[in-house]
Amino acid sequence: xxxxxxLMLVLTLGIIYFFVPLVSTPWVVDNLQHEVFEKWLKxxxxxxxxxxxxxxxxxxxxxxxRKSGDYAYSYLELIGMVLMAxxxxxxxxxxxxxxxxxxxxxxNSVYNWIFMNMQVPMQATMFSMLAFYIASAAYRSFRARxxxxxxxxxxxxxxxxxxxxxxxxxYQFMLKLNGGEAAAFQWSRMFDFQGITQFILDVPNAATxxxxxxxxxMGMLATSLKIIFGIEKSWLGGTE
Amino acid sequence: xxxxxxxxxTWLTNIDRRWIYLLMAIVVVLPLFFxxxxxxxPAKTVNMLYDFMENLEPGNTxxxxxxxxxxxxxxxxxxxxxxxxxxxxRGIRVMGIALAWPSAAGLGLDxxxxxxxxxxxxxxxxxxxxxxxxDEIKKYKADKELTDDEVHFRIMKLAVxxxxxxxxxxxxxxxxxEILRATGAADEFxxxxxxxxxxxxxxxxxGYKPGYVSIMLGMGKDMVSTLNTDYRGxxxxxxxxxxxxxxxxxxxxxxxxxxxxxxxxxxxxxVVYVNTKFGRPVAAGVTAVxxxxxxxxxxxxxxxxLLNGMRGAADYETLNMRHFPDTAKPGKGLGGMxxxxxxxxxxxxxxxxxxxxxxxxxxxGEA
Numbered sequence: 001x002x003x004x005x006x007l008m009l010v011l012t013l014g015i016i017y018f019f020v021p022l023v024s025t026p027w028v029v030d031n032l033q034h035e036v037f038e039k040w041l042k043x044x045x046x047x048x049x050x051x052x053x054x055x056x057x058x059x060x061x062x063x064x065x066r067k068s069g070d071y072a073y074s075y076l077e078l079i080g081m082v083l084m085a086x087x088x089x090x091x092x093x094x095x096x097x098x099x100x101x102x103x104x105x106x107x108n109s110v111y112n113w114i115f116m117n118m119q120v121p122m123q124a125t126m127f128s129m130l131a132f133y134i135a136s137a138a139y140r141s142f143r144a145r146x147x148x149x150x151x152x153x154x155x156x157x158x159x160x161x162x163x164x165x166x167x168x169x170x171y172q173f174m175l176k177l178n179g180g181e182a183a184a185f186q187w188s189r190m191f192d193f194q195g196i197t198q199f200i201l202d203v204p205n206a207a208t209x210x211x212x213x214x215x216x217x218m219g220m221l222a223t224s225l226k227i228i229f230g231i232e233k234s235w236l237g238g239t240e
Numbered sequence: 241x242x243x244x245x246x247x248x249x250t251w252l253t254n255i256d257r258r259w260i261y262l263l264m265a266i267v268v269v270l271p272l273f274f275x276x277x278x279x280x281x282p283a284k285t286v287n288m289l290y291d292f293m294e295n296l297e298p299g300n301t302x303x304x305x306x307x308x309x310x311x312x313x314x315x316x317x318x319x320x321x322x323x324x325x326x327x328x329x330r331g332i333r334v335m336g337i338a339l340a341w342p343s344a345a346g347l348g349l350d351x352x353x354x355x356x357x358x359x360x361x362x363x364x365x366x367x368x369x370x371x372x373x374x375d376e377i378k379k380y381k382a383d384k385e386l387t388d389d390e391v392h393f394r395i396m397k398l399a400v401x402x403x404x405x406x407x408x409x410x411x412x413x414x415x416x417x418e419i420l421r422a423t424g425a426a427d428e429f430x431x432x433x434x435x436x437x438x439x440x441x442x443x444x445x446x447g448y449k450p451g452y453v454s455i456m457l458g459m460g461k462d463m464v465s466t467l468n469t470d471y472r473g474x475x476x477x478x479x480x481x482x483x484x485x486x487x488x489x490x491x492x493x494x495x496x497x498x499x500x501x502x503x504x505x506x507x508x509x510x511v512v513y514v515n516t517k518f519g520r521p522v523a524a525g526v527t528a529v530x531x532x533x534x535x536x537x538x539x540x541x542x543x544x545x546l547l548n549g550m551r552g553a554a555d556y557e558t559l560n561m562r563h564f565p566d567t568a569k570p571g572k573g574l575g576g577m578x579x580x581x582x583x584x585x586x587x588x589x590x591x592x593x594x595x596x597x598x599x600x601x602x603x604x605g606e607a
Contacts, residue, residue: 021517034461041454049450099394099412105345105447106472107353108412115346120310123343127311131583135264136257139590143598153595157588163528163551164581168281198284206535213536 007230014228056081087111155200162197171195249597260590267586271578278577282555285538289523289545290326290559292497298331299487300496305510306348307340308503312527313347316501318553318573319525320351323499325568326560328359328437332496333481335489337467338448339455340506345448349471352445356437360396362567363435367428368392376419395420399429404438440470440479447471456513460492492518497544501525507534511542525552550576 020032060074088111091103096110105111144150161167171192175181178188189195226232282290296302304323308316327334336352338344361368371377372388381391394413398420401409410417420426437443446467449455458466464476476482481489489495498520500510507524515522521544524534528549537543547556553573560568 029461033457038451038454038458038466042451045450045452045454093408095412099397101408101412104472106408107349112346112349115343116350119343120313120347123310124313128314131268132261132264135583135587135590136260138587139260139594140253140257142591142594144595153591157591160584160588163549164584165278165280165577166581166585168279194281194283201532201535202539205532206539209533210536 003233003236006236007233011228011230014224018228053081084111084114087114158193159197159200162193162195167193167197245600246603249600252593253597253601264583264586267582268579271582272575274578276578278554278574278581280551280554280558280574280577282559283548283552285546285548286552286555286559288538289323289499289547290556292521292523292544293323293326293330293332294563296330296332296496299333301333301335301481301489301494302327302497302499303335303337303495304348304352305340305498305500305502305506306336306338306344306351307500307506308347308527309341309343310347312503314572314576315527315550315553316503316525317347317351318550318571318576319547319556320348320501321355321571322553322556322560322573323525323547324352324355325358326556326563328355328442329560329564329567333489334443335446335481335495336443337446337455339452340502340504342448342450345471349445349447352443356439356443357393357396360400360436361392364392364396364399364432367432368395371395371420371423371425374423374425376423380416380419391416395425398426399432400436400438402426402429403433403436404440406439440481444476444479444481445471453509453513456509457517460514460518462491463489492520495520498522499525503527503530507537507543511537515542523547550580 016032017037020028020037057078060078063069063071063074064078087103087109088105091110093104093109094102096102099108100113101109103109103111142153142156144153161170171188171194174188174191178186223232227235293302302323304320306320324334326332334352336348338348372391377391380386381388386394394416397409398413398417400406417426439445447470449467451458455466464482467476469475470479492498492514498510498514500507500522502524503526507522507526510522510524514520522542523545524537524543525547526534526549528551531546531548531552534543534546538546547553550573553571554577555573557568557571557573561570
């Protein structure tokens, strides 16, 4: 039963919701889409939040209890979670001077101040580390080892120049050398990095992305059908 | 030891990566300390979005999805600010919502409010200077050790607070409010009411709403019953945008454009559920690393414009500066272009050096 009920649910709802987007009668839209789908999704979402908070709390509490690994960070995580929730939900909206209020989530609240001055810089710093890894990887790994790698390298170089003002400056300089827009033979167009970049994005890139998109969509469709008809059961877990 | 290119490049290819990190840090950070004048030629997809916005009528409404977290704000915040500035300058109403990331709630608020405050300060500029000259204000400024800009901001917030009937904002600077009332300055705010950018009238920010697809679909039927409140928990029915008899917003039928600022897969969801299902125009602003994914949507017409990374923001700021030469200033998009240019040059040099080293050492190895 533990496996049959979920399989029955997936089969029934899978078939129904496969056809819902194709039928736009008011009854279907109002009941199956708005009443069932949207409300159920919200309820599931709320439970997911409760589960995640409980799981986060339990994981960190166990770590602190056992004093395992970097358990000091668990204190920070729990304090952060409680503090932010308390400031947003429980704390009164007292005026604490300098145009700031203690509680709530308004732009001038302590909650928002902590977010803008702690979380935002920390997360932005983590992401900006990518620049260093890209530079190092470009230096060590981006090699013209074969034709494919060479093509990729040339394309990347053109796009990198075309995406910054340098590309336009080079083109304008070459255009001047070429004798301007009126020149009969426009060899300077070879240096129109912005134009070439736009062409690469519009034509080869779009064509490839579309092909990949079709492939992914077909794969998703096939996998969904396998799940709906019970051929693919790995999502149920277990080893049976 | 005798110099040879082979030895040199062997040493260079094995150089400690921390030197590369240091060079990268220098080329990224240094340009930020100098005001390089960088000019950009706006890309086709940015012009498409700008032209679409230009063709909207004052009083139309756009919905902006803030679907990113703080790690990608360097690229997406400047885009949001440029688009919101353009909308407010043209009298287009703005709604903002965060669906994909809870942490985007604060970012979207900052983007919309900062532009509303900026334009309100522009609108009240002359009046603020007039009020500034009052002896009582001079005393208040000296007592509180405030700068001119800080006092201007507070007076503007009070004027906005009066029209928004936001008692919390008025209470924050109650001492200044008393001065403004006593001097009669507060009575002179009334003529600005129609022009000021006000919450609930010219913009509404919903904050983070859990439910993602269900919210997207629900807004197609009825925004008020789906979202209920704005980010502060105030009922949407209290706002003119949602209760006016003449120009109220009910669902996507009343939204002229959806702009999704995204660092994940949310653009696809807006295209599928809002463009395809409800037929509303959708545009996107995305991080440079994911922009290539969305060019097919431009060709199919499912996206009416695309802002690609920080360059997309710089392009939009450039267009704003062309259209509003007296007030629009370069933002962080254009400000970051010098750093980005030098970083790209640096990476290209690294690639070039790395490949020269690769071929020379390979040749040496074969010999």
